[in-house]
Amino acid sequence: MTIGEKIVIIGNGPAGTRAVETLCRAGCRDVTVISEAPASGGQIYRRQPPGFTRDAKTLYGDDSDKASRLHATFDALADDIASRSETLVWNILDQQIYTHGPGGIEILPFDRLVLATGAMDRVLPLPGWTLPGVFTLGGAQIALKHQCCAIGRAVVFVGTGPLLYLVAYQYAKAGANVVAVLDSARFADKARALPRLALAPRLLLRGLVYRRHLTQRGVPIHEGARPLAITGDAFVAGLRFRDAAGEEHTLICDAIGLGFGLNPELQLAELAGGRTVFDASKRQWLLEHDGEGRVADRIYVAGDGVAIGGADVAELAGERAALALLADLGKAADRSRLDEIGREMSRLAAFRTGLDRAFAYPASWIAEQPDETILCRCENVTFGDVRTAIRRHSPQEVNRLKALARSGMGRCQGRVCGAVLAELLAATSGRPLETVGRLRGQAPIKPLPYVAAANQAATAIHDWMTTDEVEPVP
Protein backbone atom coordinates (compact mmCIF):
# COMPACT_ATOMS: atom_id res chain seq x y z
CA MET A 1 0.00 0.00 0.00
CA THR A 2 1.35 3.41 -0.91
CA ILE A 3 0.42 6.47 1.09
CA GLY A 4 0.92 9.78 -0.67
CA GLU A 5 -0.05 12.21 2.07
CA LYS A 6 2.64 14.73 2.90
CA ILE A 7 3.94 13.80 6.35
CA VAL A 8 6.49 15.90 8.21
CA ILE A 9 8.37 14.71 11.30
CA ILE A 10 10.18 17.26 13.42
CA GLY A 11 13.08 15.75 15.37
CA ASN A 12 15.08 12.61 14.69
CA GLY A 13 16.01 11.38 18.14
CA PRO A 14 14.61 8.12 19.54
CA ALA A 15 10.94 9.14 19.08
CA GLY A 16 11.32 10.76 15.66
CA THR A 17 13.41 7.93 14.26
CA ARG A 18 10.94 5.21 15.31
CA ALA A 19 8.04 7.26 13.93
CA VAL A 20 9.80 7.64 10.57
CA GLU A 21 10.64 3.94 10.46
CA THR A 22 7.05 2.92 11.20
CA LEU A 23 5.62 5.29 8.58
CA CYS A 24 8.05 4.26 5.85
CA ARG A 25 7.51 0.59 6.57
CA ALA A 26 3.77 1.10 6.20
CA GLY A 27 4.20 2.59 2.75
CA CYS A 28 4.28 6.36 3.30
CA ARG A 29 6.11 7.84 0.35
CA ASP A 30 6.16 11.55 1.09
CA VAL A 31 7.99 11.80 4.40
CA THR A 32 10.12 14.80 5.35
CA VAL A 33 12.26 14.78 8.49
CA ILE A 34 13.47 18.08 9.89
CA SER A 35 16.10 18.42 12.59
CA GLU A 36 18.22 21.20 14.04
CA ALA A 37 21.09 18.75 14.44
CA PRO A 38 23.43 17.81 11.60
CA ALA A 39 22.83 14.07 12.20
CA SER A 40 20.12 11.87 13.73
CA GLY A 41 20.15 10.50 17.28
CA GLY A 42 18.71 13.33 19.34
CA GLN A 43 20.60 14.63 22.36
CA ILE A 44 20.83 11.28 24.13
CA TYR A 45 22.26 9.39 21.17
CA ARG A 46 23.90 12.43 19.65
CA ARG A 47 26.57 11.54 17.14
CA GLN A 48 30.04 12.98 17.04
CA PRO A 49 31.00 15.04 13.96
CA PRO A 50 32.80 13.39 11.02
CA GLY A 51 36.48 12.77 11.75
CA PHE A 52 35.97 11.68 15.37
CA THR A 53 36.87 8.04 15.97
CA ARG A 54 35.56 6.96 19.41
CA ASP A 55 33.42 3.82 19.17
CA ALA A 56 29.78 3.49 20.24
CA LYS A 57 30.71 1.79 23.51
CA THR A 58 32.89 4.74 24.51
CA LEU A 59 30.23 7.26 23.53
CA TYR A 60 27.05 5.61 24.79
CA GLY A 61 28.27 3.05 27.35
CA ASP A 62 25.57 0.57 28.30
CA ASP A 63 23.25 2.08 25.70
CA SER A 64 25.69 1.60 22.81
CA ASP A 65 23.61 -1.16 21.18
CA LYS A 66 20.45 0.93 21.37
CA ALA A 67 22.25 3.97 19.97
CA SER A 68 23.82 2.02 17.12
CA ARG A 69 20.49 0.38 16.23
CA LEU A 70 18.71 3.72 16.20
CA HIS A 71 21.38 5.36 14.03
CA ALA A 72 21.37 2.39 11.63
CA THR A 73 17.58 2.51 11.38
CA PHE A 74 17.62 6.17 10.40
CA ASP A 75 20.52 5.79 7.97
CA ALA A 76 18.80 2.86 6.22
CA LEU A 77 15.80 5.12 5.51
CA ALA A 78 17.88 7.79 3.77
CA ASP A 79 16.58 6.95 0.29
CA ASP A 80 12.94 6.80 1.39
CA ILE A 81 12.70 10.20 3.04
CA ALA A 82 13.53 13.84 2.46
CA SER A 83 15.83 14.88 5.27
CA ARG A 84 16.51 18.49 6.23
CA SER A 85 19.20 18.78 8.85
CA GLU A 86 20.50 21.90 10.61
CA THR A 87 17.04 23.32 10.06
CA LEU A 88 14.98 25.08 12.70
CA VAL A 89 11.18 24.95 12.65
CA TRP A 90 10.18 28.28 14.15
CA ASN A 91 6.43 28.40 13.54
CA ILE A 92 3.47 26.21 12.65
CA LEU A 93 0.39 27.88 11.23
CA ASP A 94 -2.49 26.76 8.98
CA GLN A 95 -1.06 23.35 8.00
CA GLN A 96 2.30 24.91 7.18
CA ILE A 97 5.61 24.84 8.94
CA TYR A 98 8.07 27.72 8.81
CA THR A 99 11.71 26.72 8.70
CA HIS A 100 15.10 28.36 8.71
CA GLY A 101 18.01 26.30 7.47
CA PRO A 102 20.99 26.40 5.15
CA GLY A 103 18.68 27.56 2.35
CA GLY A 104 17.21 30.45 4.34
CA ILE A 105 13.56 30.72 5.29
CA GLU A 106 11.07 28.27 3.76
CA ILE A 107 7.42 27.48 4.25
CA LEU A 108 6.40 23.84 3.85
CA PRO A 109 2.83 22.60 3.69
CA PHE A 110 1.96 19.32 5.38
CA ASP A 111 -0.99 16.96 5.62
CA ARG A 112 0.08 15.38 8.90
CA LEU A 113 2.76 16.32 11.39
CA VAL A 114 4.64 14.33 14.03
CA LEU A 115 6.43 16.39 16.68
CA ALA A 116 9.33 14.72 18.48
CA THR A 117 11.03 17.80 19.85
CA GLY A 118 12.72 16.42 22.97
CA ALA A 119 13.64 18.25 26.14
CA MET A 120 16.17 20.49 27.78
CA ASP A 121 17.57 20.65 31.30
CA ARG A 122 15.33 21.88 34.09
CA VAL A 123 17.32 24.40 36.04
CA LEU A 124 17.12 26.20 39.32
CA PRO A 125 18.90 29.58 39.47
CA LEU A 126 21.37 30.37 42.21
CA PRO A 127 23.86 33.19 42.73
CA GLY A 128 26.60 33.00 40.09
CA TRP A 129 24.80 30.62 37.71
CA THR A 130 25.47 32.86 34.68
CA LEU A 131 29.26 32.83 35.17
CA PRO A 132 31.41 31.32 32.42
CA GLY A 133 32.03 27.70 33.36
CA VAL A 134 28.46 26.89 34.44
CA PHE A 135 26.71 24.57 31.99
CA THR A 136 23.62 22.44 32.16
CA LEU A 137 24.20 18.73 32.79
CA GLY A 138 23.06 18.08 29.23
CA GLY A 139 25.47 20.73 27.97
CA ALA A 140 28.34 19.19 29.93
CA GLN A 141 27.49 15.81 28.45
CA ILE A 142 27.42 17.18 24.91
CA ALA A 143 30.85 18.77 25.39
CA LEU A 144 32.14 15.30 26.16
CA LYS A 145 30.09 13.20 23.73
CA HIS A 146 30.05 15.52 20.74
CA GLN A 147 33.39 17.32 21.19
CA CYS A 148 35.51 15.07 23.44
CA CYS A 149 36.06 17.97 25.84
CA ALA A 150 35.51 18.47 29.56
CA ILE A 151 33.83 21.72 30.57
CA GLY A 152 36.70 22.48 32.96
CA ARG A 153 39.75 21.22 34.82
CA ALA A 154 37.90 20.69 38.12
CA VAL A 155 34.20 19.99 37.66
CA VAL A 156 31.41 19.82 40.24
CA PHE A 157 28.09 18.28 39.21
CA VAL A 158 25.08 19.78 40.97
CA GLY A 159 21.37 19.03 40.83
CA THR A 160 19.41 15.83 40.89
CA GLY A 161 18.13 13.02 38.70
CA PRO A 162 19.64 10.07 36.86
CA LEU A 163 21.53 12.36 34.45
CA LEU A 164 23.51 13.79 37.39
CA TYR A 165 25.18 10.48 38.13
CA LEU A 166 25.43 9.42 34.50
CA VAL A 167 27.31 12.55 33.39
CA ALA A 168 29.58 12.51 36.46
CA TYR A 169 30.37 8.86 35.73
CA GLN A 170 31.04 9.56 32.04
CA TYR A 171 33.37 12.44 32.94
CA ALA A 172 35.30 10.38 35.47
CA LYS A 173 35.57 7.49 33.03
CA ALA A 174 36.85 9.78 30.26
CA GLY A 175 39.62 11.03 32.52
CA ALA A 176 38.17 14.37 33.59
CA ASN A 177 38.64 15.64 37.13
CA VAL A 178 35.30 15.36 38.96
CA VAL A 179 35.58 17.25 42.25
CA ALA A 180 32.22 16.22 43.73
CA VAL A 181 28.61 15.32 43.02
CA LEU A 182 25.98 17.30 44.94
CA ASP A 183 22.53 15.71 44.81
CA SER A 184 19.68 17.80 46.21
CA ALA A 185 17.64 14.63 46.81
CA ARG A 186 18.02 12.89 50.12
CA PHE A 187 18.89 9.25 50.57
CA ALA A 188 15.61 8.66 52.42
CA ASP A 189 13.56 9.77 49.38
CA LYS A 190 15.39 7.29 47.19
CA ALA A 191 14.85 4.48 49.68
CA ARG A 192 11.10 5.23 49.68
CA ALA A 193 11.04 5.11 45.88
CA LEU A 194 12.78 1.75 45.69
CA PRO A 195 9.71 -0.44 45.14
CA ARG A 196 8.83 1.51 41.99
CA LEU A 197 12.41 1.78 40.80
CA ALA A 198 12.66 -2.00 41.09
CA LEU A 199 10.11 -2.23 38.26
CA ALA A 200 13.04 -1.63 35.93
CA PRO A 201 15.76 -3.57 37.73
CA ARG A 202 18.31 -3.16 34.94
CA LEU A 203 18.04 0.63 35.01
CA LEU A 204 18.10 0.69 38.80
CA LEU A 205 21.23 -1.45 38.85
CA ARG A 206 22.91 0.74 36.27
CA GLY A 207 22.39 3.83 38.44
CA LEU A 208 23.98 2.01 41.37
CA VAL A 209 26.95 0.99 39.22
CA TYR A 210 27.59 4.63 38.28
CA ARG A 211 27.57 5.62 41.93
CA ARG A 212 29.87 2.81 42.96
CA HIS A 213 32.29 3.72 40.19
CA LEU A 214 32.39 7.35 41.38
CA THR A 215 32.89 6.30 44.99
CA GLN A 216 35.69 3.93 44.03
CA ARG A 217 37.45 6.78 42.24
CA GLY A 218 37.19 8.85 45.40
CA VAL A 219 34.60 11.31 44.08
CA PRO A 220 32.58 12.55 47.07
CA ILE A 221 28.81 12.24 46.64
CA HIS A 222 26.72 14.49 48.88
CA GLU A 223 23.01 13.64 49.09
CA GLY A 224 20.59 16.16 50.49
CA ALA A 225 23.08 18.89 49.54
CA ARG A 226 21.92 22.41 48.85
CA PRO A 227 24.03 24.63 46.59
CA LEU A 228 24.11 28.18 48.01
CA ALA A 229 26.25 30.17 45.58
CA ILE A 230 28.67 29.81 42.72
CA THR A 231 31.61 32.10 43.41
CA GLY A 232 33.98 33.95 41.06
CA ASP A 233 34.19 37.30 39.27
CA ALA A 234 34.79 36.62 35.58
CA PHE A 235 34.45 32.83 35.74
CA VAL A 236 33.68 30.01 38.15
CA ALA A 237 36.10 29.82 41.06
CA GLY A 238 34.15 27.74 43.55
CA LEU A 239 30.84 26.54 44.94
CA ARG A 240 29.42 27.07 48.40
CA PHE A 241 26.94 24.45 49.61
CA ARG A 242 25.26 23.16 52.75
CA ASP A 243 25.36 19.43 53.40
CA ALA A 244 22.51 17.27 54.73
CA ALA A 245 23.71 17.83 58.31
CA GLY A 246 23.46 21.61 57.85
CA GLU A 247 27.17 22.31 57.63
CA GLU A 248 28.51 24.75 55.04
CA HIS A 249 31.41 23.90 52.74
CA THR A 250 33.24 25.55 49.85
CA LEU A 251 34.58 23.56 46.93
CA ILE A 252 37.30 24.93 44.64
CA CYS A 253 36.35 24.27 41.02
CA ASP A 254 36.41 25.96 37.61
CA ALA A 255 33.29 24.41 36.08
CA ILE A 256 29.84 23.29 37.15
CA GLY A 257 27.30 20.99 35.51
CA LEU A 258 23.85 21.99 36.76
CA GLY A 259 20.51 20.28 36.21
CA PHE A 260 17.44 19.09 38.12
CA GLY A 261 15.75 16.90 35.53
CA LEU A 262 14.30 17.93 32.18
CA ASN A 263 11.57 20.18 30.78
CA PRO A 264 9.70 19.16 27.62
CA GLU A 265 10.17 21.35 24.54
CA LEU A 266 6.48 21.78 23.81
CA GLN A 267 6.34 25.20 22.13
CA LEU A 268 5.82 23.85 18.62
CA ALA A 269 3.02 21.53 19.70
CA GLU A 270 1.39 24.50 21.37
CA LEU A 271 1.63 26.57 18.18
CA ALA A 272 0.14 23.62 16.28
CA GLY A 273 -2.93 23.70 18.51
CA GLY A 274 -1.91 21.31 21.29
CA ARG A 275 -3.18 21.90 24.83
CA THR A 276 -1.08 21.67 27.95
CA VAL A 277 -2.08 19.99 31.19
CA PHE A 278 -0.58 20.44 34.65
CA ASP A 279 1.08 17.47 36.34
CA ALA A 280 1.02 18.12 40.07
CA SER A 281 3.59 15.50 41.04
CA LYS A 282 6.17 16.75 38.53
CA ARG A 283 5.15 20.43 38.99
CA GLN A 284 5.30 20.64 35.19
CA TRP A 285 3.04 21.40 32.26
CA LEU A 286 2.86 18.53 29.81
CA LEU A 287 1.08 18.02 26.50
CA GLU A 288 -2.43 16.67 26.63
CA HIS A 289 -3.00 13.84 24.17
CA ASP A 290 -5.43 11.00 23.63
CA GLY A 291 -3.11 8.28 24.94
CA GLU A 292 -1.74 7.50 21.48
CA GLY A 293 -0.08 10.84 20.72
CA ARG A 294 -2.90 12.75 19.00
CA VAL A 295 -2.78 16.37 20.26
CA ALA A 296 -4.74 18.23 17.59
CA ASP A 297 -6.26 17.60 14.19
CA ARG A 298 -3.56 15.86 12.11
CA ILE A 299 -0.90 16.59 14.74
CA TYR A 300 0.87 13.83 16.67
CA VAL A 301 3.49 13.99 19.40
CA ALA A 302 5.96 11.58 20.97
CA GLY A 303 8.91 11.44 23.33
CA ASP A 304 10.31 13.79 25.94
CA GLY A 305 8.68 16.74 24.18
CA VAL A 306 5.33 15.47 25.54
CA ALA A 307 6.34 14.36 29.04
CA ILE A 308 9.72 13.28 30.34
CA GLY A 309 9.96 9.51 30.02
CA GLY A 310 13.47 8.86 28.73
CA ALA A 311 14.81 7.33 25.53
CA ASP A 312 13.18 3.90 25.82
CA VAL A 313 9.74 5.43 26.28
CA ALA A 314 10.46 7.83 23.42
CA GLU A 315 11.16 4.98 20.99
CA LEU A 316 7.89 3.29 21.92
CA ALA A 317 5.92 6.54 21.81
CA GLY A 318 7.35 7.39 18.40
CA GLU A 319 6.14 4.10 17.00
CA ARG A 320 2.77 4.50 18.71
CA ALA A 321 2.22 8.01 17.33
CA ALA A 322 3.05 6.75 13.84
CA LEU A 323 0.57 3.87 14.26
CA ALA A 324 -2.08 6.38 15.36
CA LEU A 325 -1.37 8.45 12.25
CA LEU A 326 -1.64 5.37 10.05
CA ALA A 327 -4.91 4.39 11.70
CA ASP A 328 -6.27 7.89 10.93
CA LEU A 329 -5.32 7.29 7.30
CA GLY A 330 -7.53 4.23 7.36
CA LYS A 331 -4.81 1.65 7.71
CA ALA A 332 -5.91 -1.22 9.93
CA ALA A 333 -4.18 -0.93 13.30
CA ASP A 334 -1.95 -3.72 14.53
CA ARG A 335 -3.85 -4.20 17.79
CA SER A 336 -1.43 -6.67 19.33
CA ARG A 337 1.58 -4.41 18.72
CA LEU A 338 -0.31 -1.45 20.22
CA ASP A 339 -1.16 -3.52 23.29
CA GLU A 340 2.45 -4.60 23.62
CA ILE A 341 3.63 -0.97 23.43
CA GLY A 342 0.98 0.01 25.97
CA ARG A 343 2.07 -2.64 28.47
CA GLU A 344 5.76 -1.74 28.18
CA MET A 345 5.00 1.97 28.49
CA SER A 346 2.92 1.45 31.65
CA ARG A 347 5.78 -0.45 33.25
CA LEU A 348 8.25 2.30 32.35
CA ALA A 349 5.79 4.97 33.49
CA ALA A 350 5.61 3.37 36.95
CA PHE A 351 9.41 3.31 37.05
CA ARG A 352 9.38 7.00 36.08
CA THR A 353 7.12 7.92 39.01
CA GLY A 354 9.75 6.21 41.17
CA LEU A 355 12.45 8.41 39.63
CA ASP A 356 10.32 11.52 40.16
CA ARG A 357 9.97 10.62 43.84
CA ALA A 358 13.62 9.69 44.30
CA PHE A 359 14.89 12.86 42.61
CA ALA A 360 12.24 15.47 43.36
CA TYR A 361 12.67 19.00 41.97
CA PRO A 362 13.49 21.21 45.00
CA ALA A 363 10.92 23.86 44.05
CA SER A 364 10.80 25.38 47.53
CA TRP A 365 14.32 26.76 47.06
CA ILE A 366 13.11 29.16 44.39
CA ALA A 367 11.20 31.46 46.73
CA GLU A 368 14.21 31.47 49.05
CA GLN A 369 16.66 32.88 46.48
CA PRO A 370 18.19 36.24 47.45
CA ASP A 371 16.99 39.34 45.57
CA GLU A 372 20.35 39.68 43.78
CA THR A 373 20.16 36.28 42.06
CA ILE A 374 19.59 36.53 38.31
CA LEU A 375 16.33 34.85 37.32
CA CYS A 376 16.22 35.65 33.58
CA ARG A 377 19.71 35.15 32.22
CA CYS A 378 18.83 36.54 28.78
CA GLU A 379 18.13 40.03 30.08
CA ASN A 380 19.65 40.06 33.58
CA VAL A 381 16.32 40.30 35.42
CA THR A 382 16.83 39.50 39.10
CA PHE A 383 14.58 37.82 41.65
CA GLY A 384 14.35 41.26 43.31
CA ASP A 385 13.12 42.86 40.05
CA VAL A 386 10.43 40.20 39.72
CA ARG A 387 9.39 40.46 43.38
CA THR A 388 9.03 44.23 42.99
CA ALA A 389 6.80 43.76 39.93
CA ILE A 390 4.65 41.24 41.80
CA ARG A 391 4.30 43.56 44.80
CA ARG A 392 3.43 46.61 42.73
CA HIS A 393 1.05 45.10 40.23
CA SER A 394 -0.24 41.84 41.77
CA PRO A 395 -0.30 39.98 38.44
CA GLN A 396 -2.59 36.96 38.45
CA GLU A 397 -0.73 34.90 35.92
CA VAL A 398 2.74 34.44 34.56
CA ASN A 399 2.34 35.93 31.06
CA ARG A 400 1.26 39.19 32.67
CA LEU A 401 4.27 39.03 34.99
CA LYS A 402 6.50 38.53 31.97
CA ALA A 403 5.15 41.73 30.44
CA LEU A 404 5.73 43.61 33.70
CA ALA A 405 9.19 42.36 34.62
CA ARG A 406 10.55 41.25 31.20
CA SER A 407 11.60 37.93 32.70
CA GLY A 408 10.98 35.35 29.97
CA MET A 409 11.00 37.96 27.22
CA GLY A 410 14.60 37.35 26.13
CA ARG A 411 16.16 35.31 23.39
CA CYS A 412 15.50 31.92 24.99
CA GLN A 413 11.75 32.66 24.96
CA GLY A 414 11.44 31.66 28.60
CA ARG A 415 12.70 28.12 28.03
CA VAL A 416 15.20 28.47 30.85
CA CYS A 417 13.43 30.71 33.38
CA GLY A 418 9.71 30.37 32.53
CA ALA A 419 8.93 27.54 34.95
CA VAL A 420 11.00 29.24 37.67
CA LEU A 421 9.11 32.48 37.12
CA ALA A 422 5.80 30.66 37.61
CA GLU A 423 7.08 29.02 40.81
CA LEU A 424 8.17 32.40 42.16
CA LEU A 425 4.83 34.04 41.33
CA ALA A 426 2.89 31.17 42.92
CA ALA A 427 5.00 31.14 46.08
CA THR A 428 5.06 34.94 46.44
CA SER A 429 1.34 35.35 45.95
CA GLY A 430 0.49 32.26 48.00
CA ARG A 431 -1.37 30.47 45.24
CA PRO A 432 -1.15 26.95 43.80
CA LEU A 433 1.33 26.69 40.90
CA GLU A 434 -1.27 25.52 38.37
CA THR A 435 -3.34 28.69 38.83
CA VAL A 436 -0.59 31.04 37.61
CA GLY A 437 -0.32 29.31 34.22
CA ARG A 438 2.71 28.97 32.01
CA LEU A 439 4.49 31.13 29.47
CA ARG A 440 2.80 30.71 26.10
CA GLY A 441 4.91 29.53 23.16
CA GLN A 442 5.46 32.33 20.64
CA ALA A 443 6.78 32.31 17.10
CA PRO A 444 9.61 32.42 16.28
CA ILE A 445 10.32 29.84 18.99
CA LYS A 446 14.04 30.54 18.59
CA PRO A 447 15.71 33.70 17.26
CA LEU A 448 16.13 34.05 13.51
CA PRO A 449 19.13 35.94 12.20
CA TYR A 450 17.90 39.31 11.00
CA VAL A 451 19.60 38.78 7.67
CA ALA A 452 17.39 35.73 6.98
CA ALA A 453 14.20 37.70 7.46
CA ALA A 454 15.62 40.64 5.54
CA ASN A 455 16.54 38.47 2.56
CA GLN A 456 13.08 36.96 2.55
CA ALA A 457 11.47 40.39 2.65
CA ALA A 458 13.83 41.73 -0.02
CA THR A 459 12.84 38.93 -2.40
CA ALA A 460 9.16 39.54 -1.80
CA ILE A 461 9.57 43.29 -2.35
CA HIS A 462 11.63 42.70 -5.49
CA ASP A 463 8.97 40.35 -6.89
CA TRP A 464 6.27 42.88 -6.16
CA MET A 465 8.23 45.81 -7.63
CA THR A 466 9.00 43.94 -10.83
CA THR A 467 5.64 42.29 -11.38
CA ASP A 468 3.73 43.29 -14.50
CA GLU A 469 0.37 43.19 -12.81
CA VAL A 470 -0.42 46.46 -11.17
CA GLU A 471 -2.77 46.15 -8.23
CA PRO A 472 -4.36 49.18 -6.67
CA VAL A 473 -2.91 50.23 -3.35
CA PRO A 474 -5.48 49.30 -0.69
Place this chain on the structure above:
Amino acid sequence: MAMTANRAGQFVRLGETSRAPVLIHIDGEAVPCLAGDTVLTALLLHGRQLRVSEFGDGPRAGFCNMGACQDCWVSLESGERRRACTTYVQAGQRVLTQERP
Protein backbone atom coordinates in the same frame (compact mmCIF):
# COMPACT_ATOMS: atom_id res chain seq x y z
CA MET B 1 50.07 24.00 22.02
CA ALA B 2 51.28 27.30 23.44
CA MET B 3 49.23 27.84 26.56
CA THR B 4 50.31 29.72 29.64
CA ALA B 5 48.66 29.30 33.01
CA ASN B 6 46.81 32.62 32.93
CA ARG B 7 45.78 32.14 29.29
CA ALA B 8 44.18 28.75 29.97
CA GLY B 9 40.90 27.95 28.28
CA GLN B 10 37.70 26.91 30.00
CA PHE B 11 37.42 23.57 28.18
CA VAL B 12 39.92 20.72 28.26
CA ARG B 13 40.42 18.38 25.31
CA LEU B 14 40.35 14.76 26.39
CA GLY B 15 41.24 13.18 23.03
CA GLU B 16 40.24 13.06 19.33
CA THR B 17 43.23 15.22 18.38
CA SER B 18 44.07 13.60 15.04
CA ARG B 19 41.48 15.60 13.08
CA ALA B 20 42.39 18.06 10.33
CA PRO B 21 43.65 21.43 11.56
CA VAL B 22 41.56 24.54 10.90
CA LEU B 23 42.71 28.09 11.52
CA ILE B 24 40.25 30.73 12.72
CA HIS B 25 40.68 34.20 14.20
CA ILE B 26 39.42 35.09 17.65
CA ASP B 27 39.50 38.82 18.41
CA GLY B 28 42.09 39.18 15.66
CA GLU B 29 44.35 36.43 16.98
CA ALA B 30 45.01 33.34 14.83
CA VAL B 31 43.87 30.26 16.75
CA PRO B 32 44.43 26.67 15.61
CA CYS B 33 41.36 24.41 15.91
CA LEU B 34 40.35 21.01 14.61
CA ALA B 35 37.70 20.19 11.98
CA GLY B 36 34.50 19.26 13.81
CA ASP B 37 35.03 21.69 16.69
CA THR B 38 32.06 23.94 17.30
CA VAL B 39 32.80 27.65 17.56
CA LEU B 40 31.85 27.34 21.25
CA THR B 41 34.45 24.60 21.76
CA ALA B 42 37.09 26.55 19.87
CA LEU B 43 36.49 29.73 21.86
CA LEU B 44 36.41 27.96 25.21
CA LEU B 45 39.55 25.91 24.54
CA HIS B 46 41.24 29.22 23.81
CA GLY B 47 39.71 31.45 26.50
CA ARG B 48 37.01 31.75 29.09
CA GLN B 49 34.23 33.73 27.51
CA LEU B 50 32.11 33.92 24.37
CA ARG B 51 30.71 37.39 24.81
CA VAL B 52 29.86 40.11 27.29
CA SER B 53 26.22 40.35 28.36
CA GLU B 54 24.59 43.41 26.84
CA PHE B 55 22.60 43.76 30.06
CA GLY B 56 25.63 44.67 32.14
CA ASP B 57 26.13 41.51 34.15
CA GLY B 58 29.52 40.44 32.86
CA PRO B 59 30.98 37.78 30.61
CA ARG B 60 29.09 34.72 29.34
CA ALA B 61 30.26 31.40 27.98
CA GLY B 62 27.13 29.51 26.95
CA PHE B 63 24.97 27.28 29.09
CA CYS B 64 22.90 24.53 27.44
CA ASN B 65 25.28 23.69 24.57
CA MET B 66 22.31 22.32 22.57
CA GLY B 67 20.85 25.33 20.79
CA ALA B 68 18.07 25.99 23.31
CA CYS B 69 19.18 28.68 25.77
CA GLN B 70 20.58 31.20 23.22
CA ASP B 71 23.34 32.25 25.63
CA CYS B 72 26.19 31.66 23.17
CA TRP B 73 25.49 34.02 20.25
CA VAL B 74 28.77 35.50 19.04
CA SER B 75 29.57 38.15 16.47
CA LEU B 76 31.62 37.63 13.34
CA GLU B 77 33.74 40.50 12.07
CA SER B 78 31.46 40.61 9.03
CA GLY B 79 28.65 41.73 11.33
CA GLU B 80 26.67 38.49 11.27
CA ARG B 81 25.79 36.69 14.47
CA ARG B 82 26.10 32.96 15.05
CA ARG B 83 25.00 30.59 17.80
CA ALA B 84 28.42 29.24 18.83
CA CYS B 85 27.25 25.82 20.06
CA THR B 86 25.58 24.87 16.76
CA THR B 87 28.14 26.43 14.39
CA TYR B 88 31.24 24.52 13.34
CA VAL B 89 34.62 26.13 12.77
CA GLN B 90 35.56 26.98 9.20
CA ALA B 91 38.89 28.16 7.87
CA GLY B 92 39.02 31.93 7.82
CA GLN B 93 36.22 32.51 10.35
CA ARG B 94 36.79 35.73 12.28
CA VAL B 95 34.98 35.72 15.63
CA LEU B 96 34.66 38.49 18.19
CA THR B 97 34.12 37.75 21.88
CA GLN B 98 34.10 41.33 23.13
CA GLU B 99 31.87 44.24 22.40
CA ARG B 100 33.58 46.63 20.08
CA PRO B 101 34.06 50.11 21.56
